[in-house]
Amino acid sequence: MDIESGRVIICGAGPGGSALALVLASRGVPVTLLERHDDFTREFRGEWLNLSGRRALEQMGLGAALASVPTLAPSGATVFVNGRELFTMHAGDPDDEQDHLLVSQPALLAEIVREAAAYPNFTFVPQTTVRGVIRDRDRVVGVSATHRGERITYSGDLVVAADGRSSVLRRASGLQISADHGGGYDMIWFKAPPPADVDPRVGYQFLQRNGTAFTHPHPDGVHQYGWAFAKGRSAELRRDGGIAWLDAMCSHVPGNFADHLRAIGNGIDAAFFKIVSHHLADWYVPGLLIIGDAAHPMSAVGGQGINMALRDAVVVANLLGPLLLKGEPNLAIIDAAARAVATERVPEIARIQALQERGSKVLNLETKSAQFMMERVLPLLGKRAAPLLARGVGTTREFTVGVTDVKLAF
Template sequence: MAHVLIVGAGPAGASLAYLLAHRGIEVTLVERQRDFAREFRGEILMPSGVAVFEQMGLAAALASVPSYRFRDGELHLGGRPVFHVELDDSPATPVAVSQPGMLEMLVAEAGKSAHFRLERGAAVSAVIEEGGRVVGVRARTEEGERELRADLVVGADGRGSAVRKKAGLTARNLDTPMDIVWCKLPCPDDVRGVRFCIGGGHLLAAYRTYDQSLQLGWVILKGTFGELRSRGIEQWVDEMANHVAPELGAHLRTHAGAAGHPFLLSTRADCVESWSAPGLLLIGDAAHTMSPVGGQGVNIALRDTLVAANHLVPALSGAAVDPTRLDAALRAIEAERMREVGPIQRLQAQPPKVLLTRSWWGEPVRRAVGALLGVEAIRTRLGGRANVFTSGLTDVTLQV
């Protein structure tokens, strides 16, 4: 029986493990953390991400994970409202989901198959190659270093992927001129969804999250966090409050002292030149680290797994694994996914260029964009493009 070793129990690794194990393929999922809550992770599921759970037969299990479905959305420019949308009845409504809760649910569901094994606290440090193929990994565990062998190694170990590095798979870096500062505050009653506030070359995204607090993501020009931090949290929140709607600004100032530890997400975006090598596949952020624009990372990672399962299940289901057929399946996964990942990464690269520039033309262009966004016909047109972020670009259907 084929054995697949998946490195990293993020959304990509945990969902692929669930899919393969429930189709009779032996799966070992190796995760360096013992506890999923130890690393902050993205938590916005777009309808395209929710649909993956539906296709996996896990809609009810997902509903049991702490979450908050956005009820409205608002855009403010220079402190003035540009538009407000009620989302109550919209199928295109994003949901903030506890990612640690979602991952625990996925590995628990995978564990209902006798073909699934999870190794927590095992950090992969090297890939093992023999005869031009990847045949396993070395992992540091509490019992010391171990060798784990498999017919296929899947690197789903995120944006700092050790598997990618150790296998020598190189990536093209995509320009991301921003960083994001994250912190949480108590949520005002009138925020029932998401607020985007643009002003002074900054963007603040503020949304009610699954634990009913207000998650703030302040988009700043890359490299300017040190200067902000040196000013202290109260002044830092004050600076943020200057660029948002007056009521939200007052709320931020009142609760500045309650801000949890703000931390910096140094954003990056890249895409490996090849997602696979003989015996090895990369998926999720390990293959293509997504810019935070449009909250795509989790959703694209989940969509990778459906396509990967469609190709891997037939290639791994015979009595013995045919390496040539398997490697062709790996290349087919990349070809199919790049039809979506490539265009979405290009689309993500555009807004920060206008939003964050400190060039002389930045402010007039931002004002013009704000005025245009006030016109419903233009919003409808742009909404068509934004649908790519909520619903995806290609047809991704589980076929196995």
């Protein structure tokens, strides 16, 4: 079955895809947004919204949408090194604008799509799995997909791949990755209540050699837990019905957390998360533009994924929006503008990924200098070590507000 879907087909209703769809549709560009799932719940969602991502949302007119969904600003973070509690870094005045905000990403995405649905030129098609691209000679002119078991094709002037770190469309493009910042760790990721004897408003960082663990409060009332472990251990940790990871993780957290996790272990729904961090040097082939995690999967350090995807959407709207409004768009001009997206975005992505890689080495005490700082210097400094730790991990102004100036002009 063939559907002529209009000007733009966006594949993937994550932060970048859904936000871009809303901006284009609100300006009059015909947009079809395809999503593999029937809702926005995922086993892993990056939900740290920094000022860089919030500014992008506000510029796109989504400030009210953000205010309408569950959010939370953690009151601080308590840092442990090798099982020893060192200090608590407190957040600023809760009445002030917070640098970092936790947001329920499923709720935010649902709200963005709901707002986009108010425009007659927007079409949302859930339960649609994209299988590949359709080409006319050397140009991508659409995608093949399966919608609720039925094979279907969508065609348009531009396809935007926002289909995540395992992007089918990235593989179909033939584009090659640039520098790899993935590091030597993967993660286990789950939500569960915190122990009864800790402050539920505070996050906890458990730093030690060969893998760090953390937990922080989440807007849905529980805590988000994560544990980084060396690549290559996934099969070992999945044995015994998938519970071997629990004892391994418990050796990386203080006794009260370990006892708590063992007590609730059978009720934990844990996901294994492969840490990947790299980016494409070029994001475009004729007819197909790649953005978000599809173009640059981010590591978990600093929660940058959602923020970078939203900033991608702003740049795409600026460069391509005006061209897509024209009755008969000039495809050569669209091609040139689409190629310019990577030119504008790669410098920031490359810098943030390099900072994430550095931060991972510090948090996992991976180098001699990190071991000296974390094991010898920080215990001596106590609370005075908080700024030093922040600089070492990379949670500087660049992590908070971004590297480049990104403002919506469309």
